[in-house]
Amino acid sequence: MIELINVTKEYDNGTLALENVNLQIENGEFVFLVGSSGAGKTTITKLLMREENVTSGEIFLNGEDITKITEKEIPYLRRKMGVVFQDFRLLNDRTVYENVEFAMRVVGASKREIRRRVPVVLNMVGLNYKAKMLPSELSGGEQQRVALARALVNNPSILIADEPTGNLNPKTAMEIMEIFENINQMGTTVIMATHAKDIVDIMHKRVIEVCDGHIVRDEIGGEYHDESIEN
Amino acid sequence: MNLSKIRYSISQAKKNVIRNGLMSIASLFTISCCLFILGLFTVITFNVNSFTTQIKDQCEIQLFINLGTDENRVSEIADEILTYPNIKEVVFHSREELYEYAMNDVFDGKEELIGNYTEEDNPFSDSYKITLQDISLTSQTVSQLEKIADVSHIENKQDVTNIVISASNAVKNLSAVVMLILFMISIVIISNTVRLTVFNRRKEINIMKYIGATDRFIRIPFVIEGIMIGFLGAILSFALISWGYIVIYAKFAESSFDVFELIPYINIAPLLCVIFIVFGCLIGIIGSSISMRKYLKV
Numbered sequence: 145m146i147e148l149i150n151v152t153k154e155y156d157n158g159t160l161a162l163e164n165v166n167l168q169i170e171n172g173e174f175v176f177l178v179g180s181s182g183a184g185k186t187t188i189t190k191l192l193m194r195e196e197n198v199t200s201g202e203i204f205l206n207g208e209d210i211t212k213i214t215e216k217e218i219p220y221l222r223r224k225m226g227v228v229f230q231d232f233r234l235l236n237d238r239t240v241y242e243n244v245e246f247a248m249r250v251v252g253a254s255k256r257e258i259r260r261r262v263p264v265v266l267n268m269v270g271l272n273y274k275a276k277m278l279p280s281e282l283s284g285g286e287q288q289r290v291a292l293a294r295a296l297v298n299n300p301s302i303l304i305a306d307e308p309t310g311n312l313n314p315k316t317a318m319e320i321m322e323i324f325e326n327i328n329q330m331g332t333t334v335i336m337a338t339h340a341k342d343i344v345d346i347m348h349k350r351v352i353e354v355c356d357g358h359i360v361r362d363e364i365g366g367e368y369h370d371e372s373i374e375n
Numbered sequence: 376m377n378l379s380k381i382r383y384s385i386s387q388a389k390k391n392v393i394r395n396g397l398m399s400i401a402s403l404f405t406i407s408c409c410l411f412i413l414g415l416f417t418v419i420t421f422n423v424n425s426f427t428t429q430i431k432d433q434c435e436i437q438l439f440i441n442l443g444t445d446e447n448r449v450s451e452i453a454d455e456i457l458t459y460p461n462i463k464e465v466v467f468h469s470r471e472e473l474y475e476y477a478m479n480d481v482f483d484g485k486e487e488l489i490g491n492y493t494e495e496d497n498p499f500s501d502s503y504k505i506t507l508q509d510i511s512l513t514s515q516t517v518s519q520l521e522k523i524a525d526v527s528h529i530e531n532k533q534d535v536t537n538i539v540i541s542a543s544n545a546v547k548n549l550s551a552v553v554m555l556i557l558f559m560i561s562i563v564i565i566s567n568t569v570r571l572t573v574f575n576r577r578k579e580i581n582i583m584k585y586i587g588a589t590d591r592f593i594r595i596p597f598v599i600e601g602i603m604i605g606f607l608g609a610i611l612s613f614a615l616i617s618w619g620y621i622v623i624y625a626k627f628a629e630s631s632f633d634v635f636e637l638i639p640y641i642n643i644a645p646l647l648c649v650i651f652i653v654f655g656c657l658i659g660i661i662g663s664s665i666s667m668r669k670y671l672k673v
Contacts, residue, residue, distance in 0.1 A: 193585070216589070223587035233582050250588040252380050294586070 145170055146192065146302070146333070151201035153187050153357075161187040163357045165201070169335065171301070174328045176344050177337040178368055179354035185337035188354070189304050192335070193225060194218045205302075223251055226295030226332075230307035232287045234279040240266065240290050241275040247294045265293045269323055285316030292323055296332075303327060305336040309343060317343060344368035380592060388599035391572045399604060402568040406608035406658065407615070409561040410651060414616040416550040417650055418643065423550075425638050427543040434510040436517060436531040438503045442470075444525045449501050455523050456503060461516045464506040473499040500527055510536060558658065561605075565662030569601050573666050594667050601663030602656050609655025613648055 146169040153162040162184045169175055177185040190196040191203060191211075198211045210221055234243050241262060248258045266272040269289040279287050288308060295303060305324070309317035321343055328334045338344060344351060344367060351366030352359055392399045438456070440449055449467075456465050474497045492498050507516055517529050573580065583593050620640055627637050 219584075219587045219589045221587075222585060225587075227585050233578070233585075235579055235582065246582075247586045249380075249383050250583055250586045250592060252592075298587070 145204070145206060146335075147202075147204040148188075148191075149202045149204070151191065151203060152199045153184075153191060153196065154199045155196075161357055162191075162354075165357070165359055167352065167359060167362075169333060171206075171333055172328070172331050174325070174334045174347070174349040175336070176347070176349055176351045176366075176368075177335065177354060178339070178344060178351055181339075183354040184357045185354050186306055187357075189306055189335065189337055192302075192304060193227065194221055223298060224301050226292075226298070226300035226303045228288070228291050228295050228303070228305040228308045230310035232279070232284075232291045232311075234287055234290055234294075236279050239276050239278055240271055240282070240293075243279065243290055244293045244297050247297050251298055253298075261297060262293075265297045268296065268326075269293045283316070284312050285319060288312060288316075288320050289323065292320070292327075296327060300332065302333045302335065305334070305338075307338055308336065309338065309340050314342060318346075321347065341368040380595075384592075384595040384599055387596035388603060391576075391596065391600045392603055394575070395568065395572055398568050398571055402564055402604050403608050403611070405564050406561050406605060406655070407611040409557045409564070410608055410612035410655060411615055413554050413557045413561075413654065414612055414647065414651060416553050417647065418616065418620060420547055420550045421643055421646075422638055423543045423546045425636075427540055429636075430536055430539050430543075434507045434513070434536070436505050436507065436513065436520075436529055438505055438520055438529050439527040440501045440503075441525050441527045442500045444501070448525055452523060452525060453503060456505060456520060459516065459519050461508050461512045462505060463508045466504045466506075468502045468504060470497050470499040470501050473502070510540075558654065561608075561654075561658040562662045562665070565601050565604060565658055566665045568604065569597050569663040570666035572600060573597060594664070597663045597667055598660055601659030603659070605655035605657070605659030605662075606652065607655075608658075609651040613651040616647065616651075617644065 146167075148165050148167040151162055151165045151167075152160075154160050165184075165188070167188075177188060179185050187196065191198060192205075194210055194213065201211070203210050205221070205224070213221060235246065238246065244262050244265060245258050248261065253261070263272055263275070266275055269292050271286060271289050271293065274282065274286065279290065282290070288311075292308075303324070308324075309320055312320060317340060324334055324336070325347070348365045348367070350364050351361065351368065353361035353363075438452075440452060444452075453465055453467065456462060474492075477499070505520070507513060513531055517531055520526065520529055580593055617640065620643070624637050624640055
């Protein structure tokens with residue numbers, strides 16, 4: 145379970161990104177973080193990955209306060225999570241297989257484990273037949289699938305996605321969302337910051353709306369309906 | 376760190392060196408030049424140390440006994456000398472030996488310079504060559520020995536020795552300063568090369584951080600890259616210095632200059648090799664570690 149207790153985050157430049165935020169996410173949930181740009185969605189994902197630390201408050205991940213962990217412990221925290229970005233962040237000089245393999249190498253997996261696991265994950269995202277291709281030879285949707293495969297390959301318990309469909313056309317975006325849905329059904333917690341109204345509305349998952357650093361709505365099976373956000 | 380990670384780090388380091396081909400070669404030659412000068416000063420320091428030791432080993436004074444002192448008294452003087460501190464060795468030189476040495480070795484062929492002296496009319500007196508334990512206490516020891524009865528005078532070369540030792544110390548200090556400066560220059564050079572690699576691969580480093588790579592895992596390929604360049608630079612400069620030293624040593628041996636001897640190459644080579652490799656690798660480690668800091672903060 146993820147639990148944020150009275151979390152406040154103020155950046156060095158004085159921007160108050162989050163103020164006294166309280167939030168609970170159960171294991172295996174699918175959560176959309178919605179809100180206008182600068183509302184605080186990305187700050188929540190950054191705090192979860194300990195890319196930033198809280199100014200005050202506590203964040204518990206399965207009972208451990210991750211605001212208190214040392215710099216050296218951060219990589220081990222991140223190994224429990226997979227992360228997907230809007231801009232894919234793939235290594236363009238490496239093949240699809242090597243991009244996914246890279247994530248396993250980083251955590252010290254053996255060659256045997258890599259040979260066994262990478263094809264499975266590529267199959268899961270429907271890219272096993274493109275394993276030898278370079279990212280530049282793939283469409284945007286396919287590149288995001290590679291990023292997803294890389295995020296999943298180490299079996300994370302939480303998948304954090306920041307605008308994963310932002311660069312994709314609606315059809316491709318829906319295909320990617322299907323993969324997220326499948327991953328979630330296998331028990332992985334999915335936390336997705338997004339502006340994609342269509343997707344949020346169709347998926348009918350838990351929607352947490354952030355506005356000016358506060359949670360203003362937390363709705364199970366919600367929609368992306370707030371007029372102020374849409375504008 | 377397991378074997379698979381080590382293999383990965385080494386392969387990545389090799390790729391980095393090749394990818395940055397020109398920059399790596401430029402760094403390699405610059406570092407070789409720095410290490411060459413560094414090695415030059417090391418060799419000079421070694422030889423200056425050796426020369427100083429030779430001088431110190433010749434820490435001798437000559438004590439002359441009044442002409443006409445009988446043999447028994449001459450022997451007693453030796454016993455008296457040995458009662459003083461700072462005396463390492465006492466060797467007797469009879470006046471006959473000195474005469475013979477002067478006639479055969481010093482004035483051979485130029486006997487007219489010694490005048491009308493004959494063996495019976497030997498102008499030399501008996502003397503003791505005394506080796507001291509500590510050269511810095513020469514003055515005190517000389518004043519003590521001068522008080523012994525029947526001692527005519529004492530000759531010592533302390534002034535010359537002091538000048539030589541001061542000069543050696545100056546050379547050693549200068550070498551240390553030059554070595555330190557060159558060491559720092561080499562670190563800056565290697566650090567810039569690695570910085571370029573790190574900059575080119577900042578995206579990869581960023582991804583690695585998000586995936587959960589430890590700082591050590593990210594840093595090691597770059598450190599190995601630095602070590603590779605430093606090590607190759609060390610080998611290159613060691614080869615150059617060795618070749619130069621062997622040539623100079625041979626020239627020195629052929630010449631009639633015999634004030635001091637150069638240390639034979641075989642005696643200097645192992646230590647020099649270790650110094651080069653340690654310095655080369657150290658420069659690589661420090662240089663690359665400096666470059667990494669900025670990009671590890673994600």
